[in-house]
Amino acid sequence: MKKIAVPTRGNQVDSHFGHCESYSIFTIGADNSIEKVEPLASPQGCGCKSDIALTLAEMGVSTMLAGNIGQGAINKIQASGIAVVRGCEGDVKQVVEAFLNNKITDSGLTCSHHEGHDHDHGDGHVCQH
Numbered sequence: 001m002k003k004i005a006v007p008t009r010g011n012q013v014d015s016h017f018g019h020c021e022s023y024s025i026f027t028i029g030a031d032n033s034i035e036k037v038e039p040l041a042s043p044q045g046c047g048c049k050s051d052i053a054l055t056l057a058e059m060g061v062s063t064m065l066a067g068n069i070g071q072g073a074i075n076k077i078q079a080s081g082i083a084v085v086r087g088c089e090g091d092v093k094q095v096v097e098a099f100l101n102n103k104i105t106d107s108g109l110t111c112s113h114h115e116g117h118d119h120d121h122g123d124g125h126v127c128q129h
Helices: 052-058 071-079 092-100
Strands: 002-009 022-028 034-041 061-065 083-085
Touching (some): 002 092, 052 061, 052 071
Parallel strands (some): 002 061, 061 083
Antiparallel strands (some): 002 022
């Protein structure tokens, strides 16, 4: 069994990893089908400063399917042993099914306005990369 995490807003892949409403955690069975989906509340604050990578790793997550995500967050997630696939969008279940059918690959793009400088989240919180 493997687990896939998807930053979620409503039932869509959230376009900004660090500010998602929650994470959808998909448990994938031996036959490569979705067995279970459970929500995980997003921690307060910026994803790059939170302990979400460690939490997901402790849950057994091996892959994150993300929309836009900065390099600092990618580094933290990958350091926890979780592969990151960037550039995902749309309905979370359809995205996971497409990934399981090898129809999604990593875009190779990071959220460029986050790279190499501080970014202000509008809530007084600034992440540094």
